Amino acid sequence: MTVFRQTLGPTTYTFGHLVDLMAKASPRRSGDELAGCAAETDAERAAAQWALADVPLDLFLTELLVPAETDDVTRLVLEQHDAAAYRQISHLTVGGLRDWLLDTVTRDDAAERLAGIRWALTPEMVAAVSKLMRNQDLVTVARAVQVTTAFRTTVGLPGRLSTRLQPNHPTDDPRGITAATLDGLLLGAGDAVIGINPATDSPQAVSDLLHLLDDVRQRYEIPTQSCVLTHVTTSIGLIEAGAPVDLVFQSIAGTQGANEGFGVTLELLREANEAARSLRRGTVGDNVMYLETGQGSVLSADAHLGTEGRPVDQQTLEARAYAVARDLDPFLINTVVGFIGPEYLYDGKQVVRAGLEDHFCAKLLGLQMGADVCYTNHTEADQDDMDVLLTLLAAARVGFVICVPGADDVMLGYQSLGFHDALYARDLFGTRPAPEFEEWLTRCGLMSESGRVLPVDPSTSVLRTLGAGA
Amino acid sequence: MSDDDFWAALRRTTQSRIGLGRAGDTMALGDVLAFRAAHAQARDAVHVPVDIDALVADLESRGLGTPLLVASRVGDRGEYLRRPDLGRQPRELDHLPRDTGADIGIVLADGLSGQALTDHAPALVAALVERLTPRYSLAPLVVATNARVALGDHVGAHLGVETLLVLVGERPGLSVPSSLGIYLTHHPRPGRRDSERNCISNVHPPDGLDHDHAARIVDALVAGARELGESGVRLKDTSRSLDAAADGPVALS
Numbered sequence: 056m057t058v059f060r061q062t063l064g065p066t067t068y069t070f071g072h073l074v075d076l077m078a079k080a081s082p083r084r085s086g087d088e089l090a091g092c093a094a095e096t097d098a099e100r101a102a103a104q105w106a107l108a109d110v111p112l113d114l115f116l117t118e119l120l121v122p123a124e125t126d127d128v129t130r131l132v133l134e135q136h137d138a139a140a141y142r143q144i145s146h147l148t149v150g151g152l153r154d155w156l157l158d159t160v161t162r163d164d165a166a167e168r169l170a171g172i173r174w175a176l177t178p179e180m181v182a183a184v185s186k187l188m189r190n191q192d193l194v195t196v197a198r199a200v201q202v203t204t205a206f207r208t209t210v211g212l213p214g215r216l217s218t219r220l221q222p223n224h225p226t227d228d229p230r231g232i233t234a235a236t237l238d239g240l241l242l243g244a245g246d247a248v249i250g251i252n253p254a255t256d257s258p259q260a261v262s263d264l265l266h267l268l269d270d271v272r273q274r275y276e277i278p279t280q281s282c283v284l285t286h287v288t289t290s291i292g293l294i295e296a297g298a299p300v301d302l303v304f305q306s307i308a309g310t311q312g313a314n315e316g317f318g319v320t321l322e323l324l325r326e327a328n329e330a331a332r333s334l335r336r337g338t339v340g341d342n343v344m345y346l347e348t349g350q351g352s353v354l355s356a357d358a359h360l361g362t363e364g365r366p367v368d369q370q371t372l373e374a375r376a377y378a379v380a381r382d383l384d385p386f387l388i389n390t391v392v393g394f395i396g397p398e399y400l401y402d403g404k405q406v407v408r409a410g411l412e413d414h415f416c417a418k419l420l421g422l423q424m425g426a427d428v429c430y431t432n433h434t435e436a437d438q439d440d441m442d443v444l445l446t447l448l449a450a451a452r453v454g455f456v457i458c459v460p461g462a463d464d465v466m467l468g469y470q471s472l473g474f475h476d477a478l479y480a481r482d483l484f485g486t487r488p489a490p491e492f493e494e495w496l497t498r499c500g501l502m503s504e505s506g507r508v509l510p511v512d513p514s515t516s517v518l519r520t521l522g523a524g525a
Numbered sequence: 526m527s528d529d530d531f532w533a534a535l536r537r538t539t540q541s542r543i544g545l546g547r548a549g550d551t552m553a554l555g556d557v558l559a560f561r562a563a564h565a566q567a568r569d570a571v572h573v574p575v576d577i578d579a580l581v582a583d584l585e586s587r588g589l590g591t592p593l594l595v596a597s598r599v600g601d602r603g604e605y606l607r608r609p610d611l612g613r614q615p616r617e618l619d620h621l622p623r624d625t626g627a628d629i630g631i632v633l634a635d636g637l638s639g640q641a642l643t644d645h646a647p648a649l650v651a652a653l654v655e656r657l658t659p660r661y662s663l664a665p666l667v668v669a670t671n672a673r674v675a676l677g678d679h680v681g682a683h684l685g686v687e688t689l690l691v692l693v694g695e696r697p698g699l700s701v702p703s704s705l706g707i708y709l710t711h712h713p714r715p716g717r718r719d720s721e722r723n724c725i726s727n728v729h730p731p732d733g734l735d736h737d738h739a740a741r742i743v744d745a746l747v748a749g750a751r752e753l754g755e756s757g758v759r760l761k762d763t764s765r766s767l768d769a770a771a772d773g774p775v776a777l778s
Contacts, residue, residue, distance in 0.1 A: 085607065224539055225701065225727035226734055231539030238543040254727045254734065255742070257762035286758050318720030318758030355609070356719065398609050432567040432697050433606050433637060438560070461542025461556060463563075466727060468698030470564070473542075478550040510547055514531045522535055 057118060059110070061102040068102040073110070073118045074361050077179075078368035079103035080186045082408050086351045086399035090359055092366040108150030108187055115179045120371060121361040126311045127321055132378045137174035144175055149183045156184065156419075157192060160199040169200050173421035178309070178374035181416045185370070190408065190447065193415040197451040202423040204386045205340020206280045206301065208246050208489035210454050211423040216486040217455035218477045219387070219425070220245035223466035227254045229267050236271060237521040238460050242474035243501060243508040246492030247387055247425065247455035248302060248345065250282040254466055261285045262298045269299040275499075275518060278491040280337075280386070282345050287319055287327045294330045302345040302386055303331045309348075309375030310367075312358025321379065328383050339491065342386035347427075348376040349391040350409050351399025369399060370409065374416040381421050388417065389425035389457065392444075394469060397433055403440030406430060410444045414451055425455035429471040438462065438470070445472060449480040456480070478508055540700040540732055563699040570697040572602050575639025575670060583647040584666065589654065592633065592666040593621055595680060599671040612673035618683045627664035629657060629747065630686035630713075634672035638694030641703035642668075645728055645736070646692050649705060652740040653690070657747065674708045674722070681713025688747050688756070689713040695726065704729040707739060709746050711756035721757040723750075 059070040070076040078092035080103035087093035094100035116136070123129040147155060159168050185193060203211040210217045222235030232251060239245050249272075251264050261283045268281035280301040283290075287305040294300050305324060306317050314320065324344075331343035353359045353372040361367040373390070380388050390413035393406040400406045410426055417424035428444045430436035445456065462473035480486070487493050487506045496502035499517045503509055513522060532544030542560075546553030552560075577594070585591055595618065598611040605612050631653065633646045650666065657663070664684045669676055674691050681689035688711050695704040705728040710717055725742050727733040745764035750756045 089608065089610070222541070224541070225704070225729070225732055228538060230535075231541065234535035234538050234543050235541045237535070238541070255725060255762055256723070257742075257764065260762075288758055289761065292761075316718045316720050396609075397606055432564065432699075433571045437564060459541070461545050461552070461560065463542050463560065463699040465540045465698060465700045465732075468696045468701055468704065470699065473545075473552065475545070475547070475551050482550055508550070512528060512531075513544070514528070522531055 057114065059106040061106040063098055063102045066098065068099055070103060070106060072362065072365055073114060074120050074365040074367055076103055076107055076110070077120065077183060077186070077371050078366065080107040081368045081370055082186070084369065084399070084405045084409065085397060085401040086354055086369040089398055090354050090366040090369070092368055104187055107183060108148065110149050110183070112144065112147050112149065112152060112180050115177055115183070119362060120179055120367050121310060128310055128375050128379060131321060131382060132177050132375065135174060135378060135381070136177055140172060140175035144172055149180070150187060152180065152184045153187050153192070156196045160195055165199040166201045169419065176419060178378050178416065178420060179371060181419050182371040182374035185412050185415055190411055193411040194447055194451040197415040197418045200418040202418060202421060204342040204423045206337040206342055206386050207278050207339060208280070208491045209339055210247050210387065210489055212490065214486055215489055216449060216453070216477065216481055216484070217247035217489050218244040219247045219455055219457045220249045221252070221457050221459045221464065221471065222249065223252050223459065223464050225254055225466045227260055227264060229263070232264070232267065233271070233521055235460050237513070237518055239458065239474050240518055241501065241511065241513055241516065242478065243488060243496055244458045244474045244477060245277070245279050246489040248280050248282050250284055250345065252284045252467055256285055256289055258289055258292055261289055262293055262296070265293065265298050265300060271521065276495070278495050287323060291327050291330055294334065300331060300334065301336055302343055303327045304345045306347045306352070307376050307379045308352045308356065309372035310353050310358045313353040313356040314379070316356030316358060321382065324379070324383055342384055344383045344385035346380050346383070346385050346388040347391050348373060348380070348388065348413070349395050350413065351395040354399065355395065370412055373413055377417045377420045377422055380417070385422070387425060387455065388422050389427050389455070390414070391427045391429065393430035393434060393436060394427060396431055397435065400434070402435035403437070403443070406434070406436055406440060407444045407447065411447060411451070414448055414453055423454045426453055427457040427471055429457070429469055431469045441470070441472060445476055445480055446483065449484050449486070481506070560699065567697040567699055567702065570640060570702050571637055573639055574602065575635040575642050577668065577670070580643050580646065580668065583643070584650065587647055587651050589647065589650055590666060592668040595621070595667055595669045597669065597671045597676055602671070605671045609673055612671055613675040615669070615676055615679050618679060621667065621680065621683055622665060623683060624685035625664045627684065627686045628661035628688065630664040630667070630681050630684045630689045632667045632669055632677040632680050632689065632691045634669045634674065634676065634691055634693040636672065636694035637696045638703055641694035641705045641729070642692070644703040645705040649692060649728060649736045649739060652736040653743060656740040656744050661747070675717070677708070678710065678713045678715045678717050681710065682715060686713065687711070688750055690743065701729060701733070704733055707743060709743065709750065709756050711750035721755065723756050723760055723762070
């Protein structure tokens with residue numbers, strides 16, 4: 056076991072284990088303070104980052120942060136590690152990896168080189184290097200990574216920004232959900248997924264919603280996919296019952312204990328993946344899982360203790376969730392970055408930082424990463440913070456973002472992005488929706504040749520009948 | 526039909542901010558200002574403590590008895606937000622009866638919205654009592670302040686109830702200031718995981734789930750939990766049967 060020391064001026068700081076060093080090197084956030092593993096002072100944090108920069112990547116393969124004997128996510132991480140690919144970077148320290156990444160993004164073949172180390176890196180290595188990086192570093196490296204996934208649309212292509220249309224309703228009222236869906240479609244949203252968080256986990260209610268969305272999709276020939284974000288066991292049951300399940304959703308996390316808190320195991324997730332693939336409902340691809348993650352979920356489940364019972368920092372645990380995700384080759388994954396609450400990410404500054412970290416780490420590990428750019432009413436944040444995070448993520452070529460009518464989710468009681476916000480981001484960076492969906496928007500007269508969403512009169516649009524029956 | 530008429534009809538179906546006006550590609554100013562005002566009100570609502578006197582008076586006037594009060598280990602609302610661990614632990618339980626052997630215990634927790642408790646808990650408790658008794662015996666009602674859901678596990682274990690219902694104030698949203706959630710835990714005891722609970726959210730008539738409907742779902746879940754011997758992800762809400770799952774699309778009208 057390695058002990059780390061770093062002298063700053065008159066003070067020498069000691070870090071007893073790699074777990075502690077990682078936690079103390081993390082940018083400040085309330086969740087690590089709650090777990091009791093954060094740096095005590097800014098100076099200690101700076102010292103920890105200095106010491107972390109000198110840690111060889113090799114150490115992460117021998118000094119495990121969470122024991123393999125008791126945690127199946129750790130075992131999965133070790134199974135995934137590609138020793139042959141790792142030889143390209145095995146001589147590097149964490150600081151050396153940071154420089155290697157920033158040098159790589161200036162080359163013409165950056166995307167290939169970054170893809171080539173995808174399985175050489177472990178989540179812990181990626182988390183470590185992120186702790187040394189400034190926000191602009193997280194943006195520029197993530198921007199150079201290219202990952203695409205496909206079902207009925209293709210998400211993650213260069214020059215594209217996709218959206219999840221989230222038409223939630225407090226009682227799952229089909230008319231209200233349809234109205235919100237119409238609102239989003241008219242504003243060009245919904246190419247990543249039309250995805251409902253159901254108010255109840257009742258299999259019958261979920262089935263009704265699946266039929267509702269699938270009916271809308273087929274009636275208007277919309278090239279997209281639907282998802283009702285219910286527990287994976289409910290989705291498996293509905294697949295068996297013949298319900299139209301496009302994507303299977305599940306929240307996942309970075310330790311076995313936290314996943315148990317979600318009521319899932321790696322085996323169950325693989326079973327769900329196979330079940331949904333067997334339906335062969337995709338047209339341009341067969342990625343079928345939709346996963347959500349977020350910093351703080353492991354601590355919230357009280358499953359955050361690692362080697363020798365030491366608390367592992369929440370950002371490292373979040374990166375470990377991406378090992379679980381990439382095992383499933385998902386269609387969509389997003390961090391719910393500001394959703395989990397101020398006890399984990401206190402304010403806009405912490406939410407923005409975490410959003411960039413999650414996006415960077417997931418992409419480097421080979422995932423097509425999206426984000427729910429969001430906050431709750433007990434967090435010190437507002438729409439200005441969302442503008443900052445959206446702009447940075449769009450600059451980093453985020454795959455998709457979640458949008459709700461007017462940025463206000465009336466079922467989950469939090470604020471995300473509005474449909475208009477996606478128009479802003481697309482305009483700023485000249486991006487468009489997924490090609491299959493863009494073609495549909497243009498054909499329906501909802502989008503101009505130059506890619507602008509047109510201000511159409513809903514009562515004369517092709518979608519006007521969606522407003523009937525209300 | 527004008528744009529306004531079109532959306533006005535649809536707005537009767539949802540509180541969602543649909544059909545907003547545009548200034549270029551962005552929202553019209555009126556909608557931006559309305560959003561800011563709602564955000565300010567929602568933020569304030571988080572910090573307002575529950576009006577215990579009004580809550581107790583309302584419960585008593587409905588013949589539901591005088592609830593026993595329990596405080597979490599949190600000192601104030603600010604600490605409540607920062608320290609979920611303390612919000613999950615009761616300060617003191619010795620004044621509650623031990624091992625009542627009751628089938629069901631009910632804890633009213635303020636959570637993130639004390640107003641949700643005063644607005645909806647008395648009527649919801651009345652609906653639950655009407656629906657669940659006399660088939661099931663009920664432990665004395667408990668009101669918990671600065672409380673999170675898992676505090677109920679301590680209360681339920683102390684009371685010795687078979688199934689525990691925690692009625693908790695949900696995070697105030699922009700359009701929904703007072704919404705109640707119900708968490709059902711079979712064989713409550715400290716250390717229960719979230720995957721061992723069932724949740725019914727968004728109880729806030731007229732726009733959310735109404736009290737009687739929520740009580741009906743609870744009734745089905747209690748029966749299911751007693752049969753299964755557990756609550757959580759293996760227990761599904763069967764208050765609506767699945768026999769129509771393979772049928773055609775749902776009519777929208």
